[in-house]
Amino acid sequence: MKRLGAIxxxxxxxxxxxxxxxxHAAAKPTLTIWATGGDADKAVMQVAADLFAKANNVNVKVxxxxxxxxxxxxxxxxxxxxxxxxxxxxxxxxxxxxxxxALADLRALGVSNTVQPLVAPQIYKALIGYxxxxxxxxxxDLTLMMxxxxxxxxxxxxxxxxxxxxxxxxxxxxxxKATSGITAPVYNEWGNGDWLGFFSWLYSMxxxxxxxxxxxxxxxxxxxxxxxxxxxxxxxxxxxxPGVADWTLNDNLKKGTYGIGFSGNFQAxxxxxxxxxxxxxxxxxxxxxxxxxxxxxxxxxGISIMGYISNSQKSLAAKFIKTxxxxxxxxxxxxxxxxxxAIFLSPVSAFADTISSYPAxxxxxxxxxxxxxxxPPNCNGWEDSQNDVxxxxxxxxxxxxxxxxxxxxxxxxxxxxx
Amino acid sequence: MQSNRRLKNSDGxxxxxxxxxxxxxxxxxxxxxxxxxxxxLIWSAYPVFKSLQMSFQRYNAICNKxxxxxxxxxxxxxxxxxxxxxxFHKALFHSALYVVGAVILSMAASLAxxxxxxxxxxQNRILRVIFFLPSVTSSVAITLVWGWVFGGTTIGMANAxxxxxxxxxxxxxxxxxxxxxxxxxxxxxxxxxxxxxxxLFLAGLNAIPSSYYEAAVIDGAGPRERFKYIxxxxxxxxxxxxxxxxxxxxxxxxETIYLIFPSSVGSIGGFKDExxxxxxxxxxxxxxxxxxxxxxxxxxxxxxxxxxxxxxNLRLTKSLEDLR
Numbered sequence: 063m064k065r066l067g068a069i070x071x072x073x074x075x076x077x078x079x080x081x082x083x084x085x086h087a088a089a090k091p092t093l094t095i096w097a098t099g100g101d102a103d104k105a106v107m108q109v110a111a112d113l114f115a116k117a118n119n120v121n122v123k124v125x126x127x128x129x130x131x132x133x134x135x136x137x138x139x140x141x142x143x144x145x146x147x148x149x150x151x152x153x154x155x156x157x158x159x160x161x162x163x164a165l166a167d168l169r170a171l172g173v174s175n176t177v178q179p180l181v182a183p184q185i186y187k188a189l190i191g192y193x194x195x196x197x198x199x200x201x202x203d204l205t206l207m208m209x210x211x212x213x214x215x216x217x218x219x220x221x222x223x224x225x226x227x228x229x230x231x232x233x234x235x236x237x238x239k240a241t242s243g244i245t246a247p248v249y250n251e252w253g254n255g256d257w258l259g260f261f262s263w264l265y266s267m268x269x270x271x272x273x274x275x276x277x278x279x280x281x282x283x284x285x286x287x288x289x290x291x292x293x294x295x296x297x298x299x300x301x302x303x304p305g306v307a308d309w310t311l312n313d314n315l316k317k318g319t320y321g322i323g324f325s326g327n328f329q330a331x332x333x334x335x336x337x338x339x340x341x342x343x344x345x346x347x348x349x350x351x352x353x354x355x356x357x358x359x360x361x362x363x364g365i366s367i368m369g370y371i372s373n374s375q376k377s378l379a380a381k382f383i384k385t386x387x388x389x390x391x392x393x394x395x396x397x398x399x400x401x402x403x404a405i406f407l408s409p410v411s412a413f414a415d416t417i418s419s420y421p422a423x424x425x426x427x428x429x430x431x432x433x434x435x436x437x438p439p440n441c442n443g444w445e446d447s448q449n450d451v452x453x454x455x456x457x458x459x460x461x462x463x464x465x466x467x468x469x470x471x472x473x474x475x476x477x478x479x480x
Numbered sequence: 481m482q483s484n485r486r487l488k489n490s491d492g493x494x495x496x497x498x499x500x501x502x503x504x505x506x507x508x509x510x511x512x513x514x515x516x517x518x519x520x521l522i523w524s525a526y527p528v529f530k531s532l533q534m535s536f537q538r539y540n541a542i543c544n545k546x547x548x549x550x551x552x553x554x555x556x557x558x559x560x561x562x563x564x565x566x567x568f569h570k571a572l573f574h575s576a577l578y579v580v581g582a583v584i585l586s587m588a589a590s591l592a593x594x595x596x597x598x599x600x601x602x603q604n605r606i607l608r609v610i611f612f613l614p615s616v617t618s619s620v621a622i623t624l625v626w627g628w629v630f631g632g633t634t635i636g637m638a639n640a641x642x643x644x645x646x647x648x649x650x651x652x653x654x655x656x657x658x659x660x661x662x663x664x665x666x667x668x669x670x671x672x673x674x675x676x677x678x679x680l681f682l683a684g685l686n687a688i689p690s691s692y693y694e695a696a697v698i699d700g701a702g703p704r705e706r707f708k709y710i711x712x713x714x715x716x717x718x719x720x721x722x723x724x725x726x727x728x729x730x731x732x733x734x735e736t737i738y739l740i741f742p743s744s745v746g747s748i749g750g751f752k753d754e755x756x757x758x759x760x761x762x763x764x765x766x767x768x769x770x771x772x773x774x775x776x777x778x779x780x781x782x783x784x785x786x787x788x789x790x791x792x793n794l795r796l797t798k799s800l801e802d803l804r
Contacts, residue, residue: 134767141541162770163544255751305656305741305751307631369544446769449753450567456752460658 092121093378096149098132098363102404107150109398110391114382122382133159136368140164143370148379150363153438156199157191158445159366166367167196171380173367174200180387181409182360188437189364192276199364201409202386205326206431207252207262207348207358210333214342215244215318224346226356228267228291231322231349235299238321246300249311251325255296255304255459256452258359259324264288265357265436266350271476276441278476280451281469287351289469293459303460316340324348326361327428331405335419345427360435362409392416443479450475531776539773550773557777568778570753571761577662578757579730582669587722589670590677591715595707597678598685608682612675619672620735626668627740630654655741658754665755668736673729677722684718685711720797724790731786734759758782 093114097107104126111122125146127135133155139145140159159165168174174197178186181201189199211224216234219241225231238247253259257271264270269284279285295301302308312332314320316339323329333340347356365386367379385391392406392413399406400419407414411432417425438444451472458468536552543550561568593611597604614622629637631654639651654660692710701709737760741750748764749756758778766775 131767134770137540137542137770161547162540163542163547303653303656303751305631306653309631449749453753460656460752 090119090121091375091378092123093148093375093382094123094125094146095382096125096127096132096136096146096151098127098129098149098151099404100128101126102399102402103150105402106395106399106404106406109394110386111382113391113394114385118378118381120378137162137164140368140370146368147371147375148365148367148382150202150365151199153188153199153201153361153364154445156189156364156366157194157440160196160198161191164369165198166369166371166376166379167198168200168367168380168383169195169197171367171376173197173380173383176384177201177387182411182432182435184435185360185362185409185437188360188440190440192441194440199366200383202363202365204360204362204407204409204432205252205328206360206407206428206435207324208327208330208345208427208431209348210323210325210329210343210345212315212318212321212342213344215241215321218318219244219321224344225322225349226346228263228349228351232291232294235322239299243318244321245319246302247321248295248299248301249308249315249320249323249325250295250301251311251323251329253324253359254302255456257448257455258361260289260292260455261359261436261438262324262348262357263292265359266348266354267291268351268354271439271444272441276439276480278473278480280476281466281473285469286465289455289458289465292455293465296459304456315343318342327405327407330420330424330428331399331403334421334424335400335403335405344421345424347427347431355434356431358431358435360432360437362407389413389416441476441480443476447472447476447479531779534773535776535780537773539776540770541772542770553773557774558781561774561777561781567753567756568758568761571749571756571758574662574755575731575733575757578665578669578733579727581662581666582673582730583723583726585666585670586673586677586726587719589674590722591681593674593678594681594685595711598682608675608678611678614672615676620739622672623668623736623739626736627655630664630740656751658752661741661750661754665733665736669730669733673726677726680718680722681715684715688714716797720793724793727789727793728786731782732759733757734763738763 093111095107095111097104104124108124111124114120115122127149129152132149132151136145136149136151136155136159140162156165168177177200182204185201185204189201190197209224215238216222216224219234219237221234221237225234235247238244250259253261261271264280264285267284267288269279269282269288271278271280273279296303308314315323330345333343348358350356365383367376367383371379387408387410392408392410393416395406395408396413396416396418400417405417405419407417407428411429414425414429414432420428454463454468454472454475457463457471458465463471535557536554537550537557538553539550540548542548597608597611636651636654638654639648642648643651652660654664688710692714693706696706696710737750737755737757738748741755748760748768759782762775762778762782765771765778
């Protein structure tokens with residue numbers, strides 16, 4: 063009997079300890095964040111979360127969700143009214159999910175007023191719907207299209223500097239093609255064969271998808287010139303079509319099989335923080351037409367607050383988001399990002415200097431390219447038009463449709479969604 | 481008697497109908513059925529009727545009153561789908577091509593294998609297991625391996641083998657060549673499904689009494705006549721089953737396209753949408769764009785197509801039976 067009593071006492075003590083601990087933990091507000099990307103992105107976000115948790119005596123839980131189904135998960139969470147308080151995701155997710163009624167208005171929570179003056183205006187604009195009165199996402203980080211080139215391979219082909227104009231680029235690619243050992247002068251890793259890859263050529267030729275009043279402008283003469291140029295990468299300069307992967311790309315880049323490539327700044331992370339032995343590769347702004355600025359595509363992730371959470375949670379979430387534009391927090395995120403091969407490029411351009419793992423010339427290119435880079439359009443219906451626009455572009459690039467007809471087809475789709 | 485819902489059959493034995501017949505089953509019978517019926521109603525019947533209801537609605541599950549009010553749109557989802565959705569038409573056309581190719585070739589391959597391996601000996605038993613293996617292997621794992629075979633530029637296995645054999649001089653861009661998309665999918669379907677069909681046809685072949693063949697041989701029938709007048713007609717029920725289940729399965733193709741065909745930005749369906757079919761399109765509308773009402777309409781159109789094709793198949797078979 064005594065033995066039974068002792069066991070009962072031990073159980074009740076253990077239970078008391080457990081429940082008092084969980085009650086103590088439950089007393090603290092908990093913020094749940096979904097970080098779209100991989101474990102490295104989660105680790106980078108965790109740094110900011112830990113700093114916020116410590117400073118505010120709250121719990122912050124960070125979970126990674128994949129790019130592939132992240133948007134669907136966010137919408138499913140909104141439908142079920144259960145899931146994260148905050149999430150990071152594609153630039154267009156904010157407008158798209160916000161217009162469905164899934165997200166909180168960041169203007170009403172005072173987030174957008176704090177963030178807008180700090181970040182590059184073109185990336186801020188990309189997250190806000192045209193003529194929208196509500197703000198559903200603010201920029202979290204940036205991904206910038208850049209031109210990478212192998213100095214050794216270019217020198218082998220008799221090219222002394224990175225091409226700056228489109229004419230110089232074509233001449234350089236032709237020379238590379240004629241040089242033995244270079245099987246494919248050009249690679250296209252980000253936006254290969256789709257609207258995203260086309261974007262930088264279009265804007266660097268002075269064109270645009272929509273004009274400033276959201277009237278469709280893709281099918282004008284500049285659009286024709288840009289798409290003709292984009293096609294050349296595949297027909298003349300050996301870029302691999304979408305769906306044809308070069309599984310040994312990294313080896314081939316090292317061997318000098320490629321001379322020039324177009325990719326996001328994540329390629330720089332791969333070159334200089336992960337492999338660390340691509341010293342012959344450097345970066346330059348994307349080539350531009352005479353009289354036009356080098357205008358690269360700028361993407362990245364936005365950060366939003368879910369609409370279904372309580373007002374107190376919304377306030378806490380808003381407070382957390384504001385800390386992401388603090389220099390010390392960004393610096394800490396950069397340190398972890400460098401270690402994880404996921405450089406965190408803050409939308410506050412001045413913070414690019416805190417990235418110590420990029421070579422000086424690459425960092426200078428990032429800073430200069432950021433000045434004139436453009437985000438995806440914020441016009442109505444762009445989200446729903448993307449696929450058909452890509453199909454229309456491909457009908458010229460890899461099919462028999464003529465360039466003007468292909469662009470007219472793309473324009474018709476964009477107009478139908480306005 | 482009628483009022484008691486009790487009828488007499490031709491032998492004069494009374495039989496119960498309706499609720500009385502149901503209630504006489506006993507508590508234990510229904511309590512054993514209850515778990516299945518409950519789960520079936522919750523997880524199968526309710527979602528089916530809910531999706532039918534949603535197909536007549538503008539619905540995204542969030543249904544914010546100010547920004548995205550949900551509600552009835554009548555037949556608009558169906559009319560848009562059928563009259564003006566070019567992407568759906570493309571998906572439907574690709575699905576039709578795929579179903580015709582995959583079902584006919586799979587059945588032909590299955591029947592050929594069944595006839596070739598019909599004799600029961602050790603060698604044939606081993607070969608049957610080998611041909612059946614794809615049916616018991618994870619389809620996702622198989623698809624990923626095929627992606628590796630057809631992917632890549634110079635080191636994709638298909639290109640490597642064909643180049644080594646001297647059949648091609650330059651690598652083929654298998655997954656980036658639009659005209660190859662459907663044939664590749666058909667090939668994968670035949671490769672993966674022929675073994676299962678073979679087992680069904682073997683069962684059908686073994687059910688045909690050997691005396692029929694012996695009698696035919698005595699009557700002077702050769703192998704071609706025996707196949708035409710004995711094997712083929714008596715295998716018809718198996719063919720109907722394999723044909724209908726194959727058609728349903730082929731219309732439902734999803735993971736192969738999702739896994740091995742590259743998606744354009746924000747979409748699914750491969751390069752130039754050349755591998756887009758109905759279920760991937762449904763997924764795109766429902767889970768990428770969260771147009772759940774519209775996606776439900778796609779699902780019900782798919783159901784209608786499969787239903788009509790199955791009905792035609794059954795009717796044709798019945799007509800042939802009647803002719804005999």
